[in-house]
Amino acid sequence: xISLSAAQGGPIRAASRGIIASAAETLFPGYFxxxxxxxxxxxxxxxxxxxxxxxxxxxxxxxxxxxxxTLTLIRLVRFxxxxxxxxxxxxxxxxxxxxxxxxxxxxxxxxLVAHGTTIAGALWWLGLGLWFVIMYAFFTAVTIRQRKPxxxxxxxxxxxxxxxxxxxxxxxxxxxxxxxxxxxxxxFLCIAMFMIGSMLYLAIIPLIFYRLTFVRxxxxxxxxxxxxxxxxxxxxxxxGSTLMLRLGHWPVLGPVAPFLPGFTLFF
Numbered sequence: 630x631i632s633l634s635a636a637q638g639g640p641i642r643a644a645s646r647g648i649i650a651s652a653a654e655t656l657f658p659g660y661f662x663x664x665x666x667x668x669x670x671x672x673x674x675x676x677x678x679x680x681x682x683x684x685x686x687x688x689x690x691x692x693x694x695x696x697x698x699t700l701t702l703i704r705l706v707r708f709x710x711x712x713x714x715x716x717x718x719x720x721x722x723x724x725x726x727x728x729x730x731x732x733x734x735x736x737x738x739x740x741l742v743a744h745g746t747t748i749a750g751a752l753w754w755l756g757l758g759l760w761f762v763i764m765y766a767f768f769t770a771v772t773i774r775q776r777k778p779x780x781x782x783x784x785x786x787x788x789x790x791x792x793x794x795x796x797x798x799x800x801x802x803x804x805x806x807x808x809x810x811x812x813x814x815x816x817f818l819c820i821a822m823f824m825i826g827s828m829l830y831l832a833i834i835p836l837i838f839y840r841l842t843f844v845r846x847x848x849x850x851x852x853x854x855x856x857x858x859x860x861x862x863x864x865x866x867x868x869g870s871t872l873m874l875r876l877g878h879w880p881v882l883g884p885v886a887p888f889l890p891g892f893t894l895f896f
Contacts, residue, residue, distance in 0.1 A: 649700070649703065650707065653701075653703035653707065654707070654708045656700050656704050658724030659723070659727045659790070661697055661727035661731030661732075662724075662727045664690055664697065664732075664734060665730050667690040667693060668690055668731075668734035668735050669734065671738050672741055675742045683742045684743070686742075687739065687742050687743050690735055691735070697731075719783035719784070720787070723788045723854075724790070725763045725767060726767070727790060727794075729759045729795075730790060730793050730794040732752055732755050732759060733798055733801035736749040736750075736752035736756060737800055739752065740805050749801070749805045750805050753802055756798060764794075764795075780836065781840060784836050784837060784840050785837070785855065786837060788837070789829075792864075792865065793857065795822050795826035796823065798819070799819045799826070799868040799872065800867055803819075803874070803875065808878045809878070810875075810878055811879075823865075823869060823872060826865055827896070830862060862896050869889060869893030869896060873893060876889070
């Protein structure tokens with residue numbers, strides 16, 4: 630019986646590894662949006678005093694986050710060519726920014742709901758590192774690509790995840806530190822990220838507006854990423870509000886204090 634069970638276990642394990650490998654190979658880069666959405670619902674539940682729901686979603690989100698990272702790492706090791714193909718794809722490549730936004734969102738969730746500021750701080754540094762890697766890799770790839778799609782085929786709301794990811798660094802740092810002031814270089818970095826995220830939104834949204842108003846559209850063109858048109862401007866407003874709440878607490882914000890309220894109100 631033992632030998633029979635062992636014989637049956639081998640094919641089952643092989644099949645399981647095959648399923649995991651297949652899932653990793655075809656993994657869409659934007660699946661970390663699951664982590665972003667779960668964190669947002671958890672934080673909202675916490676702020677509305679639905680503490681049980683918020684706490685359950687913290688545990689679920691960590692399962693989602695670790696599973697997605699496992700699949701991502703398997704994909705990087707076993708299917709690097711597929712990762713490069715996605716990186717040079719104008720439609721799929723913006724999804725990589727969900728790694729940054731998802732990491733920073735779960736950092737914010739962990740700090741606010743679970744009070745795990747140490748873990749959240751480590752996640753913030755991870756998110757910052759991912760931002761530099763993905764930001765430069767993405768814009769380099771789409772710039773040097775020889776055969777580029779038309780604006781109609783290449784641009785959609787997913788490009789605004791670049792702005793979302795950038796602003797999520799500001800928001801998560803606010804959750805990690807509260808009103809206490811981090812070192813001046815980090816304060817300056819948060820100001821820079823807010824401005825870079827704002828610039829990205831203002832640079833990308835006119836292209837999307839042009840695509841919507843001057844290029845013929847089919848029903849299939851109205852894909853879910855267009856909701857990010859609003860999500861990106863919402864998190865930009867949140868990032869500006871996060872900095873405004875720290876006026877008087879973060880000394881580096883002093884020189885830009887007159888600028889922040891109007892610019893945040895604009896968004």
